[in-house]
Amino acid sequence: MGLLHASILNVLPNVQLAAMCEKSSVTRRLWKKVFREIQIVDNLEKLSDLDLDAVYVTTPIPSHFFIAKTLYTRHLTHNLFVEKTLASNYDEAKELCGLTRRFGGANMVGYLRRFTVTFRKAKDLLSEDYAGDATGFTGYAYSSDFYGMNRGSKTLVSRGGVLRDLGCHVIDLAIWFFGDLKVDSANVESVADGCSGDVWHFAVRKPGGLKGDFKASWCMNGYRMPEIALQISCSKGIIEVSDDVVKLQLNNGQLSTWHRHDLNDTSFFWLGGPEYFREDDYFIKSVRENLHAEPDFDMASKVDRLIDEVQFKVDKISD
Amino acid sequence: MLLVGDNPFHNISHLSQDRARARGNATKQPECAADLVMLSLENGANGFMFSVSDTTLSILREIREREAIEHLSLYAIVPYAYEYVRVATQVGGVTGLIAKVAKEITMSRSAGTIAMGLGAVIRSNPLSLMKTYLSYEISRVKSSAGKKANLISLMLHEVVTDMALALDLDWLFRSYIDFTLRRGLTPGFNTGNFTYFVDKFKTWNLDLDKIAIAAPFNKIGFQMIPSKIACEKTLDSLLQPIVIAISILAAGYLKPTEAIGYIAALPNIKGVAIGVSRESHARETFRLFHKELNG
Numbered sequence: 001m002g003l004l005h006a007s008i009l010n011v012l013p014n015v016q017l018a019a020m021c022e023k024s025s026v027t028r029r030l031w032k033k034v035f036r037e038i039q040i041v042d043n044l045e046k047l048s049d050l051d052l053d054a055v056y057v058t059t060p061i062p063s064h065f066f067i068a069k070t071l072y073t074r075h076l077t078h079n080l081f082v083e084k085t086l087a088s089n090y091d092e093a094k095e096l097c098g099l100t101r102r103f104g105g106a107n108m109v110g111y112l113r114r115f116t117v118t119f120r121k122a123k124d125l126l127s128e129d130y131a132g133d134a135t136g137f138t139g140y141a142y143s144s145d146f147y148g149m150n151r152g153s154k155t156l157v158s159r160g161g162v163l164r165d166l167g168c169h170v171i172d173l174a175i176w177f178f179g180d181l182k183v184d185s186a187n188v189e190s191v192a193d194g195c196s197g198d199v200w201h202f203a204v205r206k207p208g209g210l211k212g213d214f215k216a217s218w219c220m221n222g223y224r225m226p227e228i229a230l231q232i233s234c235s236k237g238i239i240e241v242s243d244d245v246v247k248l249q250l251n252n253g254q255l256s257t258w259h260r261h262d263l264n265d266t267s268f269f270w271l272g273g274p275e276y277f278r279e280d281d282y283f284i285k286s287v288r289e290n291l292h293a294e295p296d297f298d299m300a301s302k303v304d305r306l307i308d309e310v311q312f313k314v315d316k317i318s319d
Numbered sequence: 320m321l322l323v324g325d326n327p328f329h330n331i332s333h334l335s336q337d338r339a340r341a342r343g344n345a346t347k348q349p350e351c352a353a354d355l356v357m358l359s360l361e362n363g364a365n366g367f368m369f370s371v372s373d374t375t376l377s378i379l380r381e382i383r384e385r386e387a388i389e390h391l392s393l394y395a396i397v398p399y400a401y402e403y404v405r406v407a408t409q410v411g412g413v414t415g416l417i418a419k420v421a422k423e424i425t426m427s428r429s430a431g432t433i434a435m436g437l438g439a440v441i442r443s444n445p446l447s448l449m450k451t452y453l454s455y456e457i458s459r460v461k462s463s464a465g466k467k468a469n470l471i472s473l474m475l476h477e478v479v480t481d482m483a484l485a486l487d488l489d490w491l492f493r494s495y496i497d498f499t500l501r502r503g504l505t506p507g508f509n510t511g512n513f514t515y516f517v518d519k520f521k522t523w524n525l526d527l528d529k530i531a532i533a534a535p536f537n538k539i540g541f542q543m544i545p546s547k548i549a550c551e552k553t554l555d556s557l558l559q560p561i562v563i564a565i566s567i568l569a570a571g572y573l574k575p576t577e578a579i580g581y582i583a584a585l586p587n588i589k590g591v592a593i594g595v596s597r598e599s600h601a602r603e604t605f606r607l608f609h610k611e612l613n614g
Contacts (some may be wrong), residue, residue, distance in 0.1 A: 007485035011515075017486075029443040222340040224330065224401070244335035259334060261541050261572050263343065270511035270544040271481050 001083055001110075002058035004272055008280045009056070011269045015284055018050050047076050050317040054079035054106070054287050061085055061164050065092040069099065078105030079287045086300045087193045090308045093301035100297050106286040108293040109300035111172040113228055115275040115282070117263035119173055122230070122241035125248055126177055132235030134178060137212040139170040143226035163200055163307045167216030169228045171303050172295065174204070174212060177232070181206055181306060183250070186313035202310045240289075320590025321608055322394060322563065323359045325369035327596035328352045328378060329401070333542075333570035342596055349374070353381035358601040363609025366392035368533070368563070368592040370399040371456050372477070376463040389467040394531070394563070394592075396474045396509055397456040424455045447495050453498060472531050473499050474507030476551070481512055489523040496530065507531040509565075512544050514553040528559050531589065537568035538573060538581035542566055551585070560589040567591050575604045579611045 002020070010017045020038040022028045026213055031040045041047060044067065047055070055077045057067050065087045071077055080100075086109045087093040100107045113119045125131055163171075174181060186202035199217040206212075218226075229242035237250035246263075248256045267274035268281075286293035326332070332339040356367060356378065369375040381540040382388050403420075452493075453473065460470055475483075475495060483491050506529065510516045513534035520527050536554070540547030549557060564585070568578050575593075583589060591608065595601040 003482060007482045010487070011485045026443070030445060030448075033443060034445050034488070034491075082366065223336065223338065225336060227336050242335070242337075244337070259572065261539060261569060266540075266544060268545050269481075269485065269515060270542070271485065272478070274544075 004058070004276060005056045005058055005081075007271055008269060008277055009276075009284070012281060012284055016085075018052060019047055021047065021295065027189055036040070044070050045074065046078060048074065052077045054081065054284070057082040059083075063086050064088070065096065068096050072096075072099040072103050074101075078103045080107050081110065082108075082297075083110040083282050084112075084172070084300070085164045085304055086297055087304055088164070088213060090301065090305040093304040094296070097297045097301050103130055106283065106291070106293045107297045108283050108286070109295050109297065110279065111169065111171055111176075111295050111300065111303075112275055112279055113169050114176060115278040116243060117265045117272075117275075118241055118243060118246045118258070119228075121246045121258055121263055122232070122239055123177060125239055125246070126232070126234075131232070131239050131248060131250070132238045134210055135233050135235060136210060137174065137178075137230055137232040138214075139174055139212065139228075139230040140215040141166045141168075141170040141226070141228050142216070142220040142223045143218040144220055144223045145226070146218050147221055147223075149219075162198075162216050162218050163310060166218055167200060167214065168303050168307065170216065170230065171215060171225075171306055172300070173228065173230060174214075175302050175306070178206055178210055178212075178228075180302060181212065182212075183306060183309040183313055186310045187317060188314055190198070199308065200314075202313070204306070261284065320366055320392065320563065321364045321605060321612070322368040322392075322590055322592040323364050323601075323605075324565065324592040324594035325367070325375055325378075325595040327355075328374055328594075329370070333566070334572060337426070338571070344506075349377035349381045352378045353385065355595055355598065355601050356382060357387060358598055359595060359605045360387065360390055360471075362602050362605035363549050364605045365390070366394060366471070366590065368394040368396065368474075371398045371460060372399040372402055375487050375499065376459060379460070379464040379468070383463070383465045383468070388464055389469060391469065393460070393464065393470045394472045394474055394533075395456070395460050395470060395506040396476050396507075396533075397453065398476055398479065400478045401478045418524060420452070424451065446491075447525065449494065450498055453495075454601045457504075470504060470591075472505040472507035472534060473502075474509050474531065475509050477509040480510045480516070484510070484512060484519055489518075489519075490523070492520075492523070492525060496525065500529065505529070505531050507533065509533040511535070511542060512599045513516060513562075514545060514549045517553045517557070523553070527557065527561060531561055531563060533563040533565050533592065536562075536564040536582065536585060536588070537567050537569040538578055539569050541569035541572065554585060554587050557587040563590045563592055564588050565592050568595060569601055575607050579607060582608075583611050 006017055009015050017038055019041060020031060021041050021044060022031060023042065028040050028042060055071055056065055059067060064082050068080060068082055071080060087096060126134060175186055181204040184203040184205050189199045189201060199215055201215050204212045227243055232239040237248060238246040244260060246258045265274055267277040268278050330339045330342060447478065461468065496506040508516065508530060510532060516532065535542040543550045564582055567582050568575065593604055594605055
């Protein structure tokens with residue numbers, strides 16, 4: 001992810017990629033020969049002389065807290081983009097939110113799906129009342145990343161588990177669409193055909209009545225690319241949305257379908273998909289123009305809180 | 320040039336993953352995929368554009384066994400980015416990935432490649448590493464497709480091309496072009512940023528006439544970055560037909576009969592690549608494109 005963001009930033013007008021911080025000495029040696037005009041450092045402190053306008057944190061989730069805290073407290077930058085999730089748990093996330101209040105600047109967490117045209121269309125359909133009031137939803141986050149692999153991969157831990165690595169996207173979308181949610185129940189099912197992980201299943205509710213169900217797994221067959229999807233029941237019909245398509249089925253039988261093709265899914269530069277460019281362009285604009293960026297740390301910490309709640313419920317059942 | 324694309328053989332649909340799942344795994348079977356390539360050949364196709372993977376190498380072996388390999392112009396895309404990202408995910412990042420690829424190169428038993436790779440690692444030399452890797456991929460294609468194979472171009476995958484473009488790595492492009500030309504291949508680039516690519520090559524004084532570019536072109540402007548008009552204008556500015564149009568059906572959004580008129584009217588198109596997942600598709604699509612583009 002670091003190289004992807006670095007590449008896009010280098011394309012943005014009036015943005016100069018200044019430095020990369022890399023722990024591995026082998027990778028650092030190689031990067032020094034590839035990125036000849038960029039400083040490659042092994043330690044955050046070495047960024048201090050560079051007068052950086054903004055920093056992107058794209059390391060594994062367990063290291064986000066330490067790095068973000070160091071960047072703030074050592075005044076290395078006050079404009080910070082952190083890849084999802086903000087931290088490894090809600091306590092860490094809260095502390096980082098405190099630092100943003102103390103130091104100011106633009107802060108944002110990389111919940112990419114907010115920049116995907118299909119999810120934006122679904123958000124518009126909800127906000128503009130095309131489908132009426134939402135009464136319930138189901139959502140999933142699936143991938144085949146570990147499908148067919150044996151149990152016990154170290155990678156699963158370094159990525160923060162499936163909820164933080166993948167499930168966080170669908171949780172963030174639900175919070176974006178519906179506001180704060182509380183966990184009602186949670187459980188973990190083992191996958192029958194053997195895999196390094198499991199299927200997490202949890203139910204949520206919102207004060208006022210809306211209820212939702214989530215599933216997350218990176219052991220599903222047929223999900224070559226990670227897929228996030230929601231089905232939202234509303235008073236006037238049903239909205240189905242995924243990375244590829246949005247459907248609105250009204251109670252009167254009228255069906256509208258929008259693929260990415262229909263939603264002006266374009267950008268100035270294409271790398272990994274136009275949403276990556278939109279995300280970086282938006283954050284940099286926020287830094288430049290001193291605007292509030294979303295999702296900021298406060299908003300993103302709600303995902304960390306919900307994941308903690310899910311894990312707490314599951315641990316309680318295991319005990 | 321009418322190329323069979325390999326997306327259906329990897330079970331990829333850029334319209335929706337649902338569609339790919341509904342298709343099932345039949346097209347991933349080498350025999351079935353080879354049937355589709357052969358049928359496409361009978362109906363006007365004369366090439367195969369594919370990402371170098373175990374799946375496509377098995378298809379090449381199957382076509383070779385059917386003694387049809389010499390009738391195909393091969394355009395090989397490297398690296399098969401999806402597989403490398405998946406491996407990196409499973410083994411814990413880039414370091415694990417490098418170790419796995421190094422092991423595979425060693426297992427390939429190509430003494431020259433191993434020696435080149437060892438030296439590159441010791442010196443942390445990115446160009447030598449790139450050449451080692453490319454040599455390894457070329458040897459994989461040649462050993463699967465056989466001596467009669469007609470490997471025309473080695474194409475750099477769009478993730479690598481576009482990252483290198485964004486990071487202004489002009490020396491990497493120069494070195495890649497030099498390496499592929501020396502190996503008797505056309506240097507190819509798959510890009511999602513056609514206009515940006517051509518502009519950069521002009522700025523860097525790189526010779527566009529020696530290369531092949533695979534980029535999206537379709538009637539509705541899907542994935543034509545930054546815009547359909549800009550891509551058409553850039554295409555028009557080229558001095559020679561060096562472009563292989565991909566995504567011409569906009570990932571299945573358009574029917575071949577809707578797509579053909581637009582593609583046939585474009586200047587400087589060297590060829591088109593089309594993925595087919597059913598026998599009827601192969602027959603009808605290639606027959607139509609062969610007639611309209613060559614007729």
